[in-house]
């Protein structure tokens with residue numbers, strides 16, 4: 001069985017002391033570090049030779065040029081001097097030397113390479129393409145690997161998921177020599193989390209507060225990698241699930257699913273897949289043997305229109321939106337677990353068994369609103385849909401025989417008629433600071449004054465209390481956020497993914 005990929009923390013401190021501090025902070029979550037000399041202040045560069053003895057952890061010596069995505073701009077002669085400084089006076093105790101040196105394919109200084117090899121420093125022979133993808137990965141690896149002592153590394157910026165898929169597929173095929181394969185940027189995250197599965201021997205991570213110019217690499221921090229994604233448990237037999245969405249900046253789903261896999265000792269991992277196109281994501285899933293996906297913004301409806309699903313469940317057909325897709329022997333199947341998640345959480349919160357005689361305002365008319373409207377209809381409630389784009393409100397209202405109105409102060413009178421229960425389903429307020437004052441931008445019904453009798457349910461779970469919910473609570477209303485709904489819909493997903501009772 002292939003060994004687990006090692007986790008290398010990129011050190012981007014301006015001083016050696018800062019870098020040592022980072023090692024202290026993350027030592028339990030990493031196997032090695034990469035000293036990025038190009039991030040060090042000039043006077044600190046004088047002392048790189050002593051770094052491995054201070055770090056007491058296997059270290060890669062890297063001086064990345066600007067053209068390869070680094071910060072070094074002082075020319076190749078100065079870079080050669082710096083490499084020589086790092087590799088000179090090798091110690092008999094190999095722990096006091098750099099374990100690896102990263103040398104680009106076009107940097108050919110035989111005496112440095114010989115010195116490295118003579119003292120047991122392994123060479124990572126790297127090729128970076130920060131503008132465009134590389135097609136023939138396997139061929140490229142073979143051409144980079146000049147001697148059997150070198151570990152070839154390819155890192156490139158993918159243009160789409162197909163590029164990431166190529167890299168992962170071809171890298172996984174190489175079993176006879178160590179190599180490193182990385183797709184850069186947020187699109188490439190699967191290649192980092194699944195490094196072991198694709199036989200890439202090192203995955204790179206960075207500290208949570210890394211410099212901003214590092215963010216384009218799409219690295220995650222070592223704690224998230226090891227705790228949220230159970231990286232060290234991933235092996236070639238691990239089943240992969242994920243969440244597709246765009247921009248997919250915040251999601252609690254990986255934490256939920258991976259924690260549950262871990263608790264039950266299931267050899268599974270759940271990863272984020274940032275994508276711009278539903279069809280392409282399903283092709284990516286097929287190519288990489290991904291068995292099931294959660295579907296989030298903005299693909300819940302698109303996934304049905306894309307024609308990639310061979311079957312859809314009854315609820316999915318009714319609400320015309322899927323939030324879960326599963327690969328079965330008969331093809332991809334679509335499900336909607338939002339409806340059940342909402343019903344369960346809402347009934348628990350309200351204490352109601354049905355919604356007879358209740359007048360309900362549904363704020364918003366997106367995919368989530370559709371699921372809530374379907375649920376309200378099922379529970380026999382009477383609703384009015386309020387939305388910024390009136391046509392969308394009309395579309396949902398017509399489906400279920402509800403009323404609809406524009407979402408603005410001119411229609412306050414309508415909201416005041418449908419205020420037994422207010423269900424907030426827009427994304428307004430999502431991700432805003434906890435305790436921020438309600439305003440037009442973070443509170444979709446800022447113009448409405450709560451009376452105190454309303455039951456107010458907001459699908460948003462981050463922050464825990466949106467400005468709208470905080471206002472409702474202050475007025476005496478009972479309130480509920482979307483975290484239980486998220487959990488309940490996640491439980492149904494978990495059962496679909498694993499075929500096991502939660």
Ligand code: NAP
Nearest residue numbers: 364365366367368369388389425426427430459482485486
């Ligand atoms: P969606 O299909 O994209 O719909 C977004 C809705 O928000 C639309 O009604 C849109 O109005 C409205 N909206 C966006 N920006 C607005 C603004 N500035 N002013 C007024 N209205 C605005 O998204 P979705 O899938 O329904 O998700 C909506 C929210 O529900 C998200 O925050 C999501 O996280 C949350 N959600 C939570 C759960 C859970 O389990 N707790 C499950 C699903 C969704 P227009 O039509 O005018 O654009």
